[in-house]
Amino acid sequence: MSEYIIELKDVLRRFEDDGSVAVRDFNLQVRRGEFVTFLGPSGCGKTTTLRMIAGFDLPTEGQILLDGKDITSLPPNKRPINTVFQRYALFPHMNIYENIAFGLKLKKLPREEVEKKVKRVLDLVDLEGFESRSVSTLSGGQQQRIAIARALVNEPEILLLDEPLGALDLKMRKEMQIELKAMHQQLGITFIYVTHDQEEALTMSDKIVVMNRGSIQQVGTPEDIYNEPKNAFVADFIGESNIFKGIMTGKLKCRFCGGEFECMDDVDEGSLVDVVVRPEDVILSEPEKGTVEGLVTAVTFKGMHYEITVESGKYEMVIVSTKAQKVGDKVGMSLEPDGIHIMLAEDHTTSFTASVMKDYSVMYNGQVIACDLTKLLPGSRLDADAQELRDASGELVDPESLKVQISIAPGDIEMSDDADAGLTRGRIINLIYKGDHYCYVIRTEHGHDLIVDDEYLWNMGDQVSLILPEEKMSFALLK
Amino acid sequence: MRFSRKHLALPYALFLLLLVVLPLVVIVVYAFSDSSGQPTAENFIRFFTDPNTLGTLFYSLVLALITTLVCLLIAYPVAYSLAFSRIKRRSVLLLLFILPMWINFTLRLTALKELLTLLEGNLAYHPFLNSVIGMSYDFLPFMILPIYNQLERLDRSFMEAASDLGASGFQVFLKVTLPLSIPGVVSGIAMVFLPAMTNYVVLDMLYNSTYIMGSLIGSYFAAYDWHGGSMISLVLLALICLFTLLSGNSEEKPEGGRRL
Known part of the structure; x- marks a missing residue:
């Protein structure tokens, strides 16, 4: 047997x-x-x-x-x-x-x-x-x-x-x-x-x-x-969870959601990680007492508890609590180390959303990005003179209905101290030495934390311009 | 008077009254009266004592039964293999079997006649066989379609469940697929048996001079015997009603869940 x-x-x-x-x-x-x-x-x-x-x-x-x-x-x-x-x-x-x-x-x-x-x-x-x-x-x-x-x-x-x-x-x-x-x-x-x-x-x-x-x-x-979900899919599928992209900034230290947290998973410094935070593990407090601060944007009564959505910069955290909060209030959020689950990330691509102008050019942060919309809309044709984009069935495409998601891998982003050289600007809030290069966490002017690999040494707090090479970008249409 | 949805049925009601109810009443009246218009049951008695009419009834029944059986034996395997085949364009394949229906019926039978003459030499040698072949050829699609539809919409998990519980392929068919396809078989039989009982054009065209019910009625009317002809029509109508009632009942049974 x-x-x-x-x-x-x-x-x-x-x-x-x-x-x-x-x-x-x-x-x-x-x-x-x-x-x-x-x-x-x-x-x-x-x-x-x-x-x-x-x-x-x-x-x-x-x-x-x-x-x-x-x-x-x-x-x-x-x-x-x-x-x-x-x-x-x-x-x-x-x-x-x-x-x-x-x-x-x-x-x-x-x-x-x-x-x-x-x-x-x-x-x-x-x-x-x-x-x-x-x-x-x-x-x-x-x-x-x-x-x-x-x-x-x-x-x-x-x-x-x-x-x-x-x-x-x-x-x-x-x-x-x-x-x-x-x-x-x-x-x-x-x-x-x-x-x-x-x-x-x-x-x-x-x-x-x-x-x-x-x-x-x-x-x-x-x-x-x-x-202990093994990857972001499992974490997302099993129970409610907040999933953030993060980076290990030291021994048992991890940066995500705009703050640095102590955790229990011993992952090599500089590793790119996905962080899972269960809604019931977030501790709400006075704004100044939390690790990160945020604004309450939604409160839903669920019977046994309230579901509270807090926005902190570009990040959003869903929290389950028995105490109600008021929409528009400022709150502090902190986490116990055992409330943080860290998984090595498979993919740490940064994505952001660009809008489409009337002449069908793609614009982000006031700059035009070379992106061929006809490739994203199969069968579509662009009439350059008339400035008209027609889809496969010949319908005129409304530029306002289009949004383009631009993705780029962390290794493909470059830094410059010429403030106008790049697509966006940011401040270095973390740097980790990884043997042959440095890994930086940069808080952009829009409140995003980007991860950039660079072989040169920059200083904490430096203002840098981020160059995102167009040939390294990949594009996708958002519906 | 306000127009309501009921009034939409008026044309049909008129049609029904003039072309169905009224003729039916006339037939009943004629069947139970003699040439002087006096009510009588003589026609009824004559029908069941005349060896000629009884023989024709028997011949028609046998012919219709055999035709139905032949159709069923050909149609079931065809419908089964079509319904369970993995071919993507099943509907095209099905169409091939239905296609003869699109060709003019006279043309079809003339072609068949030539073919049978070629094979048999003279059609007069096998009148019964030829009639069965002709009618089966004519009615086969009406047997295939209902059986195919029934099998096709049968939930495959019934067969899987049977096999899961230990039934071999043949046992699955015998204990589950076949009983659950009975409604299709019953409506197929109704679609073939009833026209086969009355259709005499096929016989006519294939030079089968034996009378069946349809031609018998025609012969009575041709001889101006309206009363006798009406009685035969009435008996035939009663037989058809009886059969329809029977098949209607058994069609409901699988839903009721009792063993057939």
Whole structure:
């Protein structure tokens, strides 16, 4: 007997018709009796993965092992795995008894045994005496229970559940969550559960597999996933969170959101990081007592608490507090070191938004930036004389409806002491020596903190002009 | 008088009254009266005692049943493979089967006649077989379409659930796909069986001189026996009503969830 009931090895699923990859590099080991949840937004590949475990879909590459044995291409009817379908899929031409007994009758079990098992499993889902009812007379919640009963009666090694509570109302869903969890504990079989509801995943699972765009983002216990998200996607998807781009400015020191904070994650000085701050971890105080100061811009009453939005320079922080604040008030914000979660950043590109003028030139901070709008609008043509931009269908494009997002990597920004040389100006508020170059944090005149790598030494507090080479910029249209 | 939506139905009501209800009343009156206009049940008794009419009824029934069966046997596999095929342009493929419907019916049968003559030498050798072939050819699309529609909109998770619960491919078909496609099959049968009972043009064109119900009525009317002809029409109408009621009932059943 293998240690793992099910194992997925380098599983990849590519769809033949359009060549798109639904699941890639999927490696997972599930222990006997675990409650595992695949969590992710729609289209992340979680259902496809479940379907491959059930046998409805075959992996293009990779292996699926059940108890150490390869079942990759075994048809669904040969697998000791049963599924609870998203919309239940109860057979409408059979009554409840016939639905539940379907699998048992195929196994040619004697009649008395079938009856006993059906009765037992109906007891389990609290629908005693429903044998002769027809499917259409049941409510959504009852159909859900019958679907679970129909799967469980076959005593599968693994029970797969594909968003089983999605069609139920909130109260019903909460009840079923508790009941499913109880059933799992009572039966001791492995549950693999698919949902896009992070709260559901956190409540029920032993282990959560967070997925996005076909690949696993993080595997861990609910506590791990919530407290120590591995990347910005996980942090954003699980619970409410504020995510900032930041830089390590010293040992256990990190600069983000316009301030320098003490933290607990030991990351090398100068590392570019993403910082996650949970809304409930922000401490509000008098303006001068906080690490950073901000202006309250919105307060929403949420029943148990208030959700407060505070703007600090270019940054925005969402805070959950039991005390209300007044919109327009100045507040201070501080954080305990354990309220800050630091992740190494994959991408630290700086982005800003430029506007489009009447003659379709792109303007930022009073300067024209060479950006070919016809490349951003596929099929569009620009008539230079008439100053008219027409899209693929020949419609005139309104320049005011366009906004261009300009992105540039930190290494591509240059500094100059000629105040008019660059696109924007700023003041150096941090400098970190990184061996062969210096890494600067520059607060721009618009309140943005930019990170610039430069081999020359500048001084703290220096006013610099920032040169953003146009050939290094990438452009995107904002809708 | 104010105009309301009800008044939009007036033209149809008039149509219904003049061309459906009134003729029906005339038929009923004629069926139960003799040539002097006296009410009588003689026509009714004559129908069920005359070996000629009963024989024709039997011949029509057998012909219609066999035609329906042939259509079903050809249409179901076609509809099934079309509905479950992974081909992207399924509708084009379906069109190929429906296309004959677009060609003029006389032209179609003339072509078939030539083909059968070529194969059999003389059409007179196999009148029954030719009639079955002609009618099946004519009515096949009416059997394919409803079955295809039913199978196509069938939720695939029913089949997956059955397979998940341990059913092999054939068991899935037998226990789930087939029972759930019955409504399509029933409306297909209704679409083929009823016209097959009454259609005599196909027989006519394929030189089958045996009478079926349609031609029998025609022959009575041609001989100015309005009363006897009306009675045959009425019996046929009753049979069709009976069949429609039966098929209508079974169509509702899968929704009710009881075993068929």
